[in-house]
Amino acid sequence: MTLVFATNNQYKLREINHVLGDSFTLLSLGRIGLTEDIPENEPTLEGNALEKARHIYRATGLNVFADDTGLETAALNGAPGVHSARFAGPGKDSDANIDRLLGLLGDNPDRRARFRTVIALILDGKEYTFEGTVEGTITMNRRGSEGFGYDPVFLPDGCSLTFAEMSLGEKNRISHRARAFEKLRRFLSGQEPPVQDQ
Ligand code: IMP
Numbered sequence: 001m002t003l004v005f006a007t008n009n010q011y012k013l014r015e016i017n018h019v020l021g022d023s024f025t026l027l028s029l030g031r032i033g034l035t036e037d038i039p040e041n042e043p044t045l046e047g048n049a050l051e052k053a054r055h056i057y058r059a060t061g062l063n064v065f066a067d068d069t070g071l072e073t074a075a076l077n078g079a080p081g082v083h084s085a086r087f088a089g090p091g092k093d094s095d096a097n098i099d100r101l102l103g104l105l106g107d108n109p110d111r112r113a114r115f116r117t118v119i120a121l122i123l124d125g126k127e128y129t130f131e132g133t134v135e136g137t138i139t140m141n142r143r144g145s146e147g148f149g150y151d152p153v154f155l156p157d158g159c160s161l162t163f164a165e166m167s168l169g170e171k172n173r174i175s176h177r178a179r180a181f182e183k184l185r186r187f188l189s190g191q192e193p194p195v196q197d198q
Pocket of ligand 1: 042066068069070071082085086092094147148149150151163175177
């Protein structure tokens with residue numbers, strides 16, 4: 001089966017190839033020649049994922065899925081959430097985003113946070129969504145150099161390593177996106193109906 005994955009993020013492409021294996025041929029946006037910015041104007045992760053998938057489907061008619069992820073912290077009432085990429089400004093600067101997050105949390109003892117990924121799939125014109133989450137805490141300082149985004153300050157529950165201290169394989173065993181991708185994989189291989197929750 002051939003599917004467009006509405007991303008050009010090489011890291012995400014590696015992650016999903018790891019989960020989906022050889023049974024699917026994934027085409028990135030670059031591979032289908034779409035270089036324009038895909039709109040992400042909705043106030044929710046679900047809305048953004050659907051908006052991106054619909055945009056590609058309208059442009060190409062190909063089966064497509066898109067993902068949107070947010071880091072939701074309890075002490076900040078769910079922020080940065082849907083604004084995770086641009087938390088510190090339009091430049092999508094991960095280092096500045098982490099600085100802002102650590103600055104806002106200060107020495108607040110409530111460091112609970114979770115990553116949430118929503119995948120929107122359009123298959124033969126029908127829309128489906130899948131969700132994956134991972135619970136954890138925000139560390140006081142950065143640890144590790146793997147991964148991307150907020151990985152250096154996210155410590156998954158039950159782990160002694162931040163996402164940025166883990167190998168891709170270790171992160172993929174528990175990550176929000178891997179869990180959402182796994183639900184997508186099971187649905188596409190006919191093993192499971194789409195579900196919204198973990
Ligand atoms: P996106 O919707 O997947 O582009 O994610 C939005 C933002 O959330 C990214 O720019 C990152 O800052 C952050 N993010 C998404 N996934 C991860 C992850 O696996 N680790 C750390 N940060 C992430």
